[in-house]
Amino acid sequence: MAGQSDPHISLFSAQEVEFLGEDEMVEIVPNMRMDPLNLICGDFGPFRPQIATQVPLWLAVALKKRGKCTIRPPEWMSVEKLTQVLEAERNSLREFQPLPFHYVEIARLLSDHARDDIPDVYMVRSLIEDIRDVRFHKVETGLETIHERTHAVKLKNLSAMEANIVRPFVVRALQAFYKHDSPEMIPQPDTTAIRRRQAADRGPKRDRRY
Amino acid sequence: MAHYYDIDEIIVEEELVSAVFQKAANGVGILDPSAETNSVEQGSKVELPFWLAHELLQRQAVTINVPACFNQKTRKEIQADAPCVDLRSRCPYFYELGCKLAPLVGDRTIGSLLLQAFLSRYKEVLSKAHTAASTPVPKVLTILTKEETNLYETAQSSMAAFKKWRMGGPRFQRASVLGRKRKPTD
Numbered sequence: 001m002a003g004q005s006d007p008h009i010s011l012f013s014a015q016e017v018e019f020l021g022e023d024e025m026v027e028i029v030p031n032m033r034m035d036p037l038n039l040i041c042g043d044f045g046p047f048r049p050q051i052a053t054q055v056p057l058w059l060a061v062a063l064k065k066r067g068k069c070t071i072r073p074p075e076w077m078s079v080e081k082l083t084q085v086l087e088a089e090r091n092s093l094r095e096f097q098p099l100p101f102h103y104v105e106i107a108r109l110l111s112d113h114a115r116d117d118i119p120d121v122y123m124v125r126s127l128i129e130d131i132r133d134v135r136f137h138k139v140e141t142g143l144e145t146i147h148e149r150t151h152a153v154k155l156k157n158l159s160a161m162e163a164n165i166v167r168p169f170v171v172r173a174l175q176a177f178y179k180h181d182s183p184e185m186i187p188q189p190d191t192t193a194i195r196r197r198q199a200a201d202r203g204p205k206r207d208r209r210y
Numbered sequence: 211m212a213h214y215y216d217i218d219e220i221i222v223e224e225e226l227v228s229a230v231f232q233k234a235a236n237g238v239g240i241l242d243p244s245a246e247t248n249s250v251e252q253g254s255k256v257e258l259p260f261w262l263a264h265e266l267l268q269r270q271a272v273t274i275n276v277p278a279c280f281n282q283k284t285r286k287e288i289q290a291d292a293p294c295v296d297l298r299s300r301c302p303y304f305y306e307l308g309c310k311l312a313p314l315v316g317d318r319t320i321g322s323l324l325l326q327a328f329l330s331r332y333k334e335v336l337s338k339a340h341t342a343a344s345t346p347v348p349k350v351l352t353i354l355t356k357e358e359t360n361l362y363e364t365a366q367s368s369m370a371a372f373k374k375w376r377m378g379g380p381r382f383q384r385a386s387v388l389g390r391k392r393k394p395t396d
Contacts, residue, residue: 014375112378144333165372169365173332176357179309180325 017164021102022058022109030069057106061113071114076100077107079120082127089134094142096135096157104132104161132162139166143173150177218356222303222310223261229272230255260310267314274315279304285323292330297355304355331358 012020023041034047037059044055052072055063063069075081076099088097100106107128115121139155139162153170155163231250239248242256250256258272266272278284279301287295297304305324312320331354354362 014372018375108376108378161372165368166365168368169361172361172364176305176328176332176361180305180321180328 012164014161014164017102017160018105018109021105021160022056022061024057024100024102024106025054026057026060026074026106026110027052027054027072028060028063028069029072030063032068034068057109061109064113071110071117073110073114073118073124074100074106076103077110077118077124079123079127082124082131086127086131086134089131089138093138096138096155098157099131099159102160103128104159135159136162136165143170150174218303218306222306223264224259225277225301225303225307226257227260227263227277227311228255228275229258229263229266230275231272233271235271260307264310264314274311276311276315276320277301277307280308280311280320280323288323288327292327293333295327297327302356305357328358332361 029050029052030047031049032047033049036046037044041056044059045053047053047069060069060071064071076085085097085099107125110118111121111125118124135158139158142155143153143166153174231252231254234249234252236249238250241258242250242254244254255275258266263272263274267274279297284295284300301307305328308320308324
């Protein structure tokens with residue numbers, strides 16, 4: 001298949017996924033006064049000191065770097081919530097807990113730029129690392145179970161960065177399985193010759209791995 | 211014909227397969243090392259690259275035998291313990307060659323052999339791919355075919371890129387063309 005020999009088949013680099021994650025809204029508490037910002041992506045309302053406002057993360061980080069605001073950590077990023085999530089992840093062997101889609105990127109950006117705004121930042125950071133490890137391990141065990149006849153792999157509640165890491169591998173593996181399992185390779189009970197392209201209408205046998 | 215320019219496909223077709231000539235051929239004695247004259251006798255067995263054997267087969271000038279990497283010895287090894295079989299020294303393009311040969315040779319069991327081998331080796335590749343440290347190269351890497359090595363490297367490189375991102379570092383990198391100071395021209 002064209003592109004099979006290229007190991008860099010991943011569509012997004014890690015920096016690009018981070019860039020996409022910066023669109024998430026966070027709450028900031030500005031310490032200056034500014035008029036509304038009319039941007040293409042939206043209007044971000046007048047900034048008054050000590051009044052909390054919702055802005056995209058990229059704007060929050062930019063303001064924070066200039067010392068014009070403090071960032072309030074999102075409510076999923078507290079030690080209690082994260083401990084709960086970690087417990088739930090460890091208990092359920094197949095399912096992923098619902099977490100914000102870009103939690104890895106948001107956590108990294110906030111801990112890099114807004115370290116003093118997060119209570120217990122080291123604890124939060126280590127919890128997120130643990131959560132990430134447990135989830136990734138689950139992904140790996142899930143991938144071990146795919147075999148021939150797997151048309152699609154569905155992983156619920158996977159986050160953007162995790163999906164980006166496994167995407168090239170899973171795509172390649174599924175391609176390889178499909179290639180080896182086409183009807184031309186495995187002789188079918190009826191001896192009529194089947195062209196490879198017509199393997200798509202193989203019937204409703206769709207096998208999904210959750 | 212999307213595969214026409216694919217380098218791997220081209221190299222796969224260079225693999226030698228043994229073929230038996232059905233007709234005598236003149237002027238190509240170089241193919242058969244044991245020929246006295248510059249021609250190949252009917253019924254003589256020569257090693258041809260796959261692309262040549264494929265074309266000649268379509269003209270019904272040869273018949274192709276199953277190459278050595280698919281013989282009984284390999285099959286037994288694969289059935290015994292697939293992840294440890296050193297496929298790279300047998301034939302680095304094991305799967306691709308098998309896929310191409312299967313419709314030509316008339317051996318119906320190649321497909322399921324490939325599938326079974328790939329399935330069990332895939333699990334090994336998977337477990338090592340994402341997590342292994344990069345510096346000690348695991349032994350399994352030396353016995354993988356090209357296709358499996360691609361899979362492994364894909365996972366490794368995406369994991370390494372993620373780790374590098376996580377370490378942090380400057381968001382903006384100075385472009386290399388700006389690095390050198392221009393000499394003042396006077």
